[in-house]
Structure formats: C-alpha cells, structure tokens
Amino acid sequence: MAKLVTIIGITHNPFMPRLFQQPQQPPGAAKVKERIAMMRNKLAAAKPDVLVTIGNDHLHQFFMDNMPPFMIGKMESYDGTFYDEIREFGLPTCKLPGAPNLSEHILERAMDEGVDFSYSNELTIDHSIIVPMLFVRPEMDIPIVPILTNCIAPPMPRPKRFYEVGLVIRKAIDTMPGDRRVGVLVSGHLSLEVGGPRQFERRLMDPEFDADAVGWIAHGDLKSAAEGCTPPRMMRAGNMTTGYLNFLMMMGIANSSKPSYAEGLDAGFPAIPFFSWDQPS
Amino acid sequence: MSKYVMNKFIHHVNMNEAAEKEYKHNPRAYLEKWEKGEKLSLTREEREALATKDYGRLYALGAHPFTLWSFTEAVWAHEVPREQLVKDYKEKAAKAGYPDFKT
Numbered sequence: 086m087a088k089l090v091t092i093i094g095i096t097h098n099p100f101m102p103r104l105f106q107q108p109q110q111p112p113g114a115a116k117v118k119e120r121i122a123m124m125r126n127k128l129a130a131a132k133p134d135v136l137v138t139i140g141n142d143h144l145h146q147f148f149m150d151n152m153p154p155f156m157i158g159k160m161e162s163y164d165g166t167f168y169d170e171i172r173e174f175g176l177p178t179c180k181l182p183g184a185p186n187l188s189e190h191i192l193e194r195a196m197d198e199g200v201d202f203s204y205s206n207e208l209t210i211d212h213s214i215i216v217p218m219l220f221v222r223p224e225m226d227i228p229i230v231p232i233l234t235n236c237i238a239p240p241m242p243r244p245k246r247f248y249e250v251g252l253v254i255r256k257a258i259d260t261m262p263g264d265r266r267v268g269v270l271v272s273g274h275l276s277l278e279v280g281g282p283r284q285f286e287r288r289l290m291d292p293e294f295d296a297d298a299v300g301w302i303a304h305g306d307l308k309s310a311a312e313g314c315t316p317p318r319m320m321r322a323g324n325m326t327t328g329y330l331n332f333l334m335m336m337g338i339a340n341s342s343k344p345s346y347a348e349g350l351d352a353g354f355p356a357i358p359f360f361s362w363d364q365p366s
Numbered sequence: 367m368s369k370y371v372m373n374k375f376i377h378h379v380n381m382n383e384a385a386e387k388e389y390k391h392n393p394r395a396y397l398e399k400w401e402k403g404e405k406l407s408l409t410r411e412e413r414e415a416l417a418t419k420d421y422g423r424l425y426a427l428g429a430h431p432f433t434l435w436s437f438t439e440a441v442w443a444h445e446v447p448r449e450q451l452v453k454d455y456k457e458k459a460a461k462a463g464y465p466d467f468k469t
Binding site: 143144145148149150167168169172173237238239240279280281282283284285320324325 | 382383430436439463
C-alpha cells in the first residue's frame, strides 16, 4: 500500500513570487523566505513520488454558472495559469505532470465513502497550486493530483465538511495500491481581505482569529474550528478569510494528529500560514 | 439573478485579453455588444456602472470583491497611478461596507 510521507500547509499569496525577485524587499520578506525554505527542505526530505495538491480555485476554472464544492483533476498534465494571473501577479506559465491513475483511485474511493467529487478532464490550475509549488518544489517534477475547493463563492461547504472530505482523502491515500510515497500539499490563508476596504494592508487583519485558527489545527480541535468559522466571524476577520477552510481539510487528512509545525507568521503582511506533519501518523 | 450577469461580464473582461482591450477602448459599446449575446439581462443600474467602469458602484451592488479588484486594476491602471487607484477603491468600498456578494 501507499504511504503518506508528509503533509505541508502553506500560503498561496500570489504577489510573493514576484516580490521575492525584486531588489527592494520589505523587512519581513527574509523571515518568510526562511520558512518557505524550511518547508521546501521538509518536502525534499520526505521524498514523495506523487503530490496531492489542494487549494481553492479563484473563479478561474470554477464560475457561478456551475459551481462545484470540491473537484478533482484527472489529467496526464496540467497547465497553469490564466491570463489575468499572469497580468496581475506576474506569475509564470507552467506545466505540471499529473497522476491520473491516482486521481481515479481517490475519486472512486471517495464515492465509496460518501464524498462525490466533481471531476475534470480539462483543468487549468491557478495560483492556489502554482504558488505553493513555486515555493516548495520549483522544479515541478513530481506528478500531482490536484483537488480544488470552493471557498470563495457562497454558499460554501461547511467547515465540518471540509474536514470530513479530508478524512476520506486520507482513507483513499492509505488504500492506494502500489508502494508509492504520497505527499500532501495544501494551500490557504488565515485572516485576509482582497477587494474590500482593508485590502493591501501590511499587517495582520485579525490577530485573534489567526491565533485561534492556528490553535485549532495545532490541537486537532474540529469542534472549536467549526464553531469559530461561522460566515459572520470569518467576514469580520477579512472578506476572503474563508480560504482558511482548506486547512480544515488538511486537518482531516492528518486525522487530527498533532502537527510537527504550526505557525501564523507575522512578518508585516496578513498572517502567513505554515504547517507540517513530518511523519504523519 | 442579475448580480450573476454583472459578475459574468466582469469575469469575462478580466480573463480575456481581447475583451479587456475592447472594453477599455469603449466600455459602453463593448458592454452593449456583449449583452446582446446573453440570455440573462443586467439591471439598468448594473449596466450603467459597467458602462462607466464605476468600481465603487459595482462593489456596492455586490460584485465579487476578488474579481472586481483584479478587473478594476486591469481597466484603470493605465489611466490612474496604481497607488491612487488602490486608495480610491478602498475609500469607495469602505462607504459600502460589506455588501453580500452571493449570486
């Protein structure tokens, strides 16, 4: 059977790859780069053969004419990214190898377990997967199984559901035939605002939410997470704070076990999440 | 459902280089042409806001904030310095607070 060898949770801030190339960088950038390098080393040390990459689509592949709660890609390879992301963020176009057999396995196994993923044979991925890959595996040489979520267009699946889907993904990984080493790479954020009155502020949007949200994952506390992630509370923390929900899926994949690393980094940006399980139990 | 159509147009302009160029060149004419091909209609207020690139109004009408900012930068940044645009956008958004962007 396959072995889950690492789980990493990280930011997908799309401005950072370009920012980190510039000669003038804000004072906190060095700390962020140091954490990213740490996660890159953790991933390399785990030697995964395949990566299940989880993030939320940002109204690129998904739109409100047909909005799936959760989708799995099952292609031989994936293109990234879209015209508007190249224009706005200066992200590079890229091509990532896929692992369609493993996508099929997760899709089928999840259906057995009561989770009916949408699926796609023509999926382009956006910064929610591109940016974490640029950070922790810039070679982009490990085949991926992309799983996309809706945490941007309300109504969204409930916090508990993100967790439950995570548990099912974990079961599917644990029953994969063969002896592959599987890594999981999840992206999301803590309190964050985009396109609202508080966007582009170089500070923690809601330090109290950030501390709670990191704590729920550090303690595997689904009950408090579900109670703390009501739509009004998340909106108060910032209009795009719902991107945190991806990390509840990560908590499900970890079976609520204690992470090796959990941090909401304050480096003069909205809080930057870093999580890892180095030897997931 | 018209909030959906308003978002559909913003999304279309934001993600397509040709549409972005044509809309920037003549917003009202491009919007009229686009809407003719749609089954669903905009309200008069939504149409006017889109025809005048009025991001403050679009925000207040419940445009999705993530896409609206990207669109606003794309269609205004060549006319207004970005810093000034960010400031004005935030001031206008602050006046509207947090309108429901569910379609």
